[in-house]
Amino acid sequence: MQRIAVADRRASLLAAALRVIARDGVARASTRVIAAEAGMPTASFHYVFASHAAMLEELVAGILEAQAAAVAEAVGEAGTLHEFAGGALQGWLDRAAAEPAVEIALQDVVAFSRASPDLHHLAATVYEHYAASVAGFVAAAEERFGVRWTVPSADVARFVLVLTDGVAARWLVDRDEAAARRALALGTRALLALVQEQRP
Amino acid sequence: MQRIAVADRRASLLAAALRVIARDGVARASTRVIAAEAGMPTASFHYVFASHAAMLEELVAGILEAQAAAVAEAVGEAGTLHEFAGGALQGWLDRAAAEPAVEIALQDVVAFSRASPDLHHLAATVYEHYAASVAGFVAAAEERFGVRWTVPSADVARFVLVLTDGVAARWLVDRDEAAARRALALGTRALLALVQEQRP
DNA sequence: CATCGACTTGGACGGGTGTCCAACTCGACG
DNA sequence: CGTCGAGTTGGACACCCGTCCAAGTCGATG
Incomplete structure (x- = not known):
């Protein structure tokens, strides 16, 4: 009362x-x-x-905001491109591992919203947010390290999201953090292999 | 009646x-x-x-079976390692694109089962099935092309699943098949970069 | 042709759901 | 100190859920 x-x-x-x-x-x-x-x-x-659906929207918005901030911090003082790319991916996993509930909830809500008329736009919104966020990192890498890629930046960004999504899905089921880190390390290698030239 | x-x-x-x-x-x-x-x-x-949950289990089992068969066929007569790896990944996408409902349902049921006491084992079962299936392909590649990897075979297999899961998650939301194929092509490149030596 | 068991199904059971209203309580402001 | 509106909430509304029973209906078997 x-x-x-x-x-x-x-x-x-x-x-x-x-x-x-x-x-x-x-x-x-x-x-x-x-x-x-x-x-x-x-x-x-x-x-x-206002409704159950409105609450889920606010939940997701809050999670995305916090997540982007955490990754941005993890990458703040990377001195090399390798540190930058690896730091972003591992920093993302650090946060997920520190608070699994957040990652679980995000995936669950996104999956749930796909088929819900009220929340149909949520899944698309999440990916737009992610895509923009990762595109920002790719642009930052280009600027800070003078990187040029062998494929369009958009494809690089998409590949990053493939890595995080794929690792997250598996990790949420088996919770094998060491294996997740090895997979991300392979992903980092693949990412660096897409570099055409680079200036210090 | x-x-x-x-x-x-x-x-x-x-x-x-x-x-x-x-x-x-x-x-x-x-x-x-x-x-x-x-x-x-x-x-x-x-x-x-017997129950709603039992039906979901049968559904998933049937999907996994059909999926494994489809990929195995797509890769039957690959002459080179590149054809083999690329064929498996693109063949997997071919099937998903041909019948999106199957892929949607699979992801939905797996996500749903995570939190359900009755179906808790389903998600783990799916990944065990996938892991075994992919491990079979990796072993086949080793045998047919005399491949040796720079990392353990298990990590190679896990990386393959990271690629398929990541690509599937995004593709189910934006249905951009061309982009999905480019991402898989990058994944194939990354996979081939893990080869240490190879014998024809 | 009678019987019997497999098959079929309307309807009920106890429960859970999102949403909302009308009645209550209380703190701040005039 | 009285009033008034914002805050609070028990309970109702109409609905959907998984499951199962008991009563029917049929086709094959004897």
């Missing part, structure tokens, strides 16, 4: 939703279950969010 | 389930909806399958 600022409720509910989705999957993350996980009555959910 | 052999009902229901899952997602693929899609009363579902 105590009054809580709407922003705090929102944060609590989003955190609770993340936990529930990671534990039981989106399909079981109902408004009742999420509200209970947050220690609130069910009706509070709809006082904060 | 007409009598139908149980095997036929089973096949009809599995085909209907595939359609519904591809169209509306696993979460909406209820026994009622699937039975209706197959033109049967709801109760027929449980005359054929």
